[in-house]
Amino acid sequence: MAETPKIELIGVKKRFGSKVVLDGVDLTLGKGESLVVIGGSGSGKSVAIKSVLGIVRPDEGRILVDGEDVTHVTGRKREAVLSKFGMLFQGAALFDSLPVWENVAFGLIQGRGMARAKARDIAMEKLAKVGLGPDVANLSPSELSGGMQKRVGLARAIAAEPEIIFFDEPTTGLDPIMADVINDLIETTVRDLGVSALSITHDMASARKISDRIAMLYKGKIIWAGPTKDIDSSGNAYVEQFIHGRAEGPIRMEVRS
Numbered sequence: 001m002a003e004t005p006k007i008e009l010i011g012v013k014k015r016f017g018s019k020v021v022l023d024g025v026d027l028t029l030g031k032g033e034s035l036v037v038i039g040g041s042g043s044g045k046s047v048a049i050k051s052v053l054g055i056v057r058p059d060e061g062r063i064l065v066d067g068e069d070v071t072h073v074t075g076r077k078r079e080a081v082l083s084k085f086g087m088l089f090q091g092a093a094l095f096d097s098l099p100v101w102e103n104v105a106f107g108l109i110q111g112r113g114m115a116r117a118k119a120r121d122i123a124m125e126k127l128a129k130v131g132l133g134p135d136v137a138n139l140s141p142s143e144l145s146g147g148m149q150k151r152v153g154l155a156r157a158i159a160a161e162p163e164i165i166f167f168d169e170p171t172t173g174l175d176p177i178m179a180d181v182i183n184d185l186i187e188t189t190v191r192d193l194g195v196s197a198l199s200i201t202h203d204m205a206s207a208r209k210i211s212d213r214i215a216m217l218y219k220g221k222i223i224w225a226g227p228t229k230d231i232d233s234s235g236n237a238y239v240e241q242f243i244h245g246r247a248e249g250p251i252r253m254e255v256r257s
Contacts, residue, residue, distance in 0.1 A: 003030065003031055004031075004066060004067040005028045005029060005030055005031070005064070005067075006029050006030065006031050006033075006065065006066060006163065006164055006196040007027075007028070007029040007052060007063070007064070007065055007164065007196070007198065008027070008028050008029075008062075008063070008064040008067075009025050009026060009027040009028075009048065009051070009052070009061065009062075009063055010026060010061055010062045010063075010064070011024050011025070011026060011060060011061035011062070012024070012025040012026075012027075012048070012051060012058045012060070012061035012062070012063065013025075013058060013059050013060040013061055013220075014044075014047055014051060014056060014057075014058050014059055015059060020219075020220050021044045021047045021220055022044045022047055022048060022051070022058070022220045023219065023220030023221050024060075024061070024220075024221060025044070025048060025061070025217070025220070025221065025222055026222060027048070027215060027222060027225075029164070029196050029198050030196065031196055032194055032195070032196060033196055033197070033212050033213065034187075034190050034196075034197040034199070034210055034211050034212045034213075035196075035197070035198050035199070035211060035212065035213050035214075035215065036198075036199045036200070036201060036206075036207040036210060036211035036213070036214050036215075036228075037198070037199070037200045037201075037214075037215050037216075037217055038200075038201060038202060038204070038207050038214060038215070038216050038217070038242065038243075039200075039202070039216055039217035039218055039242070040202060040218075040242070040251065040253075041202070043217045043218055043219065043220070044217050044219075044220045045200035045217055046168065046200065048200075048217070049166050049168065049198070049200060051063060052065070052166075052198075053082065053085065053087075053166075054070070054073070054074075054078050054081070054082070057071075057072070058071060065081055065084065065164075066084075068081075083111075083160070083162075084162055084163045084164055085162050085163075085164050085165070085166065086156075086157035086158055086159070086160065086162035086164070086165045086166070086195075087157055087165065087166040087167075087168065088150070088153045088154050088156075088157045088165065088166070088167045088168065088170055088186075089153060089168050090168045090169040090170075090172055093153065094141035094149060094152060094153065094156075095141070096140060096141050096142050098141075099137065099138045099139065099140060100127070100132075100136050100137050100138070100139050100140075100141060100144070100152050101120055101123040101124065101127070101137040101138065102120075102123070103141060103152060103156055104122075104123035104126055104127060104152060104155045104156045104159050105119035105120060105122065105123040105159060106156065107156070107159060107160050108122060108123075108159055108160060111160075112160070120137075122159060123137070123155070123159060124137060126155040126156075126158055126159050127151075127152070127155045129155065129158070129189070130151040130152075130154050130155045130185055130189070131151060131185070132148065132151055132152065132155070136148070136152075145178075146173055146174055146178070147174055147178035147181065147182065150170065150174065150178075150182050151182075151185065154182075154185060154186070154189065158189060158193060158195075161193070162195060163195060163196065164195060164196045164197070164198065165189075165190065165195050165196075165197050165198075166197075166198050166199070166200075167186060167197060167198070167199035167200070167201075167210075168199075168200055169200060169201050169202070169203075170182055170183075170186060170199060170201065170206065170210075171183065171201065171203050171205075171206045172203070176205075179203065179205070179206065180205070180209075183205070183206050183209040183210055184209075186199075186210045187209060187210050190210070197210070199211070204242075204243050204245075207228075208228060208231075211228045212227065212228060213225065213226065213227055213228060214226065214227075214228050214231050216236075216238065216239050216242065218238055218251070223236065223238055223239070224236045224238070224239045231243060237249060237250050238250055238251055
């Protein structure tokens with residue numbers, strides 16, 4: 001018997017006014033799998049993740065988490081679903097008014113009502129997992145480099161020991177060396193924790209390194225999906241153009257004059 005996927009999108013559609021953002025998306029994330037969704041800006045990657053989290057409601061289709069239809073759940077049921085997720089946001093999204101340790105522990109203290117002393121201990125443990133020592137704990141996020149902020153964001157994402165982690169453009173704004181450090185960290189964190197990971201990115205070096213499988217979203221549809229090792233022989237002109245960053249090809253950039 002096949003194992004129940006951690007996340008399944010079935011025929012998900014979403015439009016904003018006249019703009020169709022998701023146009024019948026089918027996507028599956030298996031248990032312990034790392035799936036990366038690639039695609040250009042405006043292809044619907046973020047809206048797909050927001051739909052899973054319930055931030056955006058699909059117009060059509062279904063979203064299942066652990067086999068349970070969560071498309072329209074609200075209130076405590078939605079909170080129970082969200083407790084399964086951790087997230088590393090694109091810009092780290094740290095609270096500059098809070099010290100680093102409290103940023104990591106934010107969900108434990110505010111979301112779960114955990115005592116501050118216990119939450120701080122967990123925060124210190126997670127910071128150590130991402131290679132940050134106790135000397136960083138009381139600093140303000142503004143005192144950290146971009147790479148260190150990403151590490152803090154990752155520590156926060158794993159603080160509550162989620163089953164699924166979303167990575168939203170995890171290497172944006174980082175130099176190539178720091179981006180590779182973050183990719184290594186994501187790869188080892190996902191493997192060591194045994195979590196399922198869904199990432200969205202347009203950085204192909206990152207996509208290749210952190211994924212087991214890659215899916216490409218274009219104009220609201222998944223136009224190719226397969227094992228990472230097969231992407232260079234996809235035979236898909238859209239995928240070929242995207243992964244090699246070519247101006248010429250079937251994907252036309254809209255340039256306003």
